[in-house]
Amino acid sequence: MKRHLPALSWPRLDDAPIQVACPFCDALQEAPRLPEGDAAHCCRCGEMLYQNRPRSLARATAFSSAALIFMVLVHLFPSITVTAGSVRRELTILEAAAAMYREGNPLVALGAVFFTVIAPLILVGGLLYVAAPLRFGIALPGAKSVTRWFQLCEPWSMLEVFLLGILVALLKLGAVGEIHLGVGLWALAGLVFCTAAAMAGIDRLELWDRLEIALHKKS
Amino acid sequence: MEIRSAAAQGLASCHLCGKVSPVALGTCPRCHRALHLRKPRSLERTWCFLLAAIALYFPANLMPIMVVGGIGGPESDTIMSGVVNFWRKGDLLVAAIIFAASILIPILKMLALIWLCLAASGRTHASPKNLARLYHLTELVGRWSMVDVFVVAILVALVQVGALSTVLPGPAILSFAAVVVLTMFAAMSFDPRLLWDRHTGADLSDTHE
Numbered sequence: 246m247k248r249h250l251p252a253l254s255w256p257r258l259d260d261a262p263i264q265v266a267c268p269f270c271d272a273l274q275e276a277p278r279l280p281e282g283d284a285a286h287c288c289r290c291g292e293m294l295y296q297n298r299p300r301s302l303a304r305a306t307a308f309s310s311a312a313l314i315f316m317v318l319v320h321l322f323p324s325i326t327v328t329a330g331s332v333r334r335e336l337t338i339l340e341a342a343a344a345m346y347r348e349g350n351p352l353v354a355l356g357a358v359f360f361t362v363i364a365p366l367i368l369v370g371g372l373l374y375v376a377a378p379l380r381f382g383i384a385l386p387g388a389k390s391v392t393r394w395f396q397l398c399e400p401w402s403m404l405e406v407f408l409l410g411i412l413v414a415l416l417k418l419g420a421v422g423e424i425h426l427g428v429g430l431w432a433l434a435g436l437v438f439c440t441a442a443a444m445a446g447i448d449r450l451e452l453w454d455r456l457e458i459a460l461h462k463k464s
Numbered sequence: 465m466e467i468r469s470a471a472a473q474g475l476a477s478c479h480l481c482g483k484v485s486p487v488a489l490g491t492c493p494r495c496h497r498a499l500h501l502r503k504p505r506s507l508e509r510t511w512c513f514l515l516a517a518i519a520l521y522f523p524a525n526l527m528p529i530m531v532v533g534g535i536g537g538p539e540s541d542t543i544m545s546g547v548v549n550f551w552r553k554g555d556l557l558v559a560a561i562i563f564a565a566s567i568l569i570p571i572l573k574m575l576a577l578i579w580l581c582l583a584a585s586g587r588t589h590a591s592p593k594n595l596a597r598l599y600h601l602t603e604l605v606g607r608w609s610m611v612d613v614f615v616v617a618i619l620v621a622l623v624q625v626g627a628l629s630t631v632l633p634g635p636a637i638l639s640f641a642a643v644v645v646l647t648m649f650a651a652m653s654f655d656p657r658l659l660w661d662r663h664t665g666a667d668l669s670d671t672h673e
Contacts, residue, residue: 265477265484266469266475266484268657269656270656270659270660271469271470271471271660272470272660273470273484290660292596295482325618334621334622334623336621341614341617342617343621345620348633349633350638352638353641356645357614361614393480393497400652406610406611406614409561409611410614411618413561413562414614414615414618418622450481453482453495
């Protein structure tokens with residue numbers, strides 16, 4: 246039954262020990278249920294199998310909603326403003342992609358939009374859509390495919406790379422004019438931090454176990 | 465205790481949700497994705513993505529990635545000449561970042577994947593633990609190569625200040641972005657469990673589908 250032992254692992258559909266195959270060496274093993282904060286490692290290759298993260302759903306919900314707010318700020322306010330005489334240029338993520346598009350690189354522009362706008366949005370929005378209702382044991386319609394989509398998008402979300410790109414570009418700009426760092430840059434830093442914290446908040450196995458229970462209750 | 469692989473007992477862990485179930489079911493009972501003992505045609509796919517990435521690596525490095533228009537006429541920069549310029553100006557840190565992200569990482573990543581593929585097909589021998597470490601590294605570090613593409617995009621957006629100076633993207637940018645994406649695909653389609661299969665002598669050649 247769905248008994249939840251206090252501070253010992255997350256609730257599961259059945260009480261049997263977790264049977265896992267290591268994603269790296271495929272060793273089949275029965276893994277223990279863990280106190281909060283502990284991790285289980287593969288008995289053959291030492292790879293981390295899963296981790297019982299403390300207050301996982303609360304963290305995932307909190308950080309992903311914070312990330313969504315930062316995301317709005319990132320798109321509203323420019324990260325860098327360059328002023329040279331009467332000419333003023335403002336940089337947002339979309340502006341950088343649009344410039345690529347205008348200069349005859351539509352494919353690179355599309356890629357940039359996907360890596361820095363669409364994939365992060367699916368990642369953060371999807372996590373919030375699944376994790377927030379799961380706190381109350383509810384799975385919203387389509388939760389399974391949403392989980393699949395945001396898991397697929399994870400490696401393609403490259404906001405932290407874009408942030409490094411801004412720093413390198415700042416050093417490269419040199420003396421083109423007066424450079425101002427704007428709200429967008431700090432919001433981007435916040436977004437990168439919150440996205441990483443939200444993804445680190447919950448283990449994949451735990452998310453699916455909880456999702457399974459919620460779906461089981463519904464049917 | 466003898467350690468057995470899940471595949472030897474006809475069990476597959478789902479790529480998506482990690483649940484272990486008999487491969488005979490066909491789809492995962494929890495998330496309904498197709499079950500495979502190993503990633504289907506892992507080595508063939510990895511080689512394909514790798515070869516495409518290697519082919520595109522040459523135009524990415526030989527053609528200009530950025531064209532800077534100034535008072536002295538347009539001046540085009542390849543990735544390497546950009547690094548050299550920074551080095552000469554004394555910006556050692558920037559030069560190091562760009563050199564690492566745009567030249568070193570792609571090359572090392574492709575070499576690492578070639579080695580992993582050879583090891584998985586049994587042509588070289590190394591301890592699977594070290595190989596797994598290498599695989600982790602290639603997965604972790606690969607995406608950072610995209611930084612050069614973003615830098616060019618940001619400069620193009622910012623430096624259009626009148627007729628004084630302009631920055632235009634060069635023809636190499638597309639192939640460079642493609643190299644990064646292709647090596648990421650190659651790393652994703654590689655199945656590290658093949659290394660352990662080779663190590664333990666398990667023959668799954670007829671069950672790879």
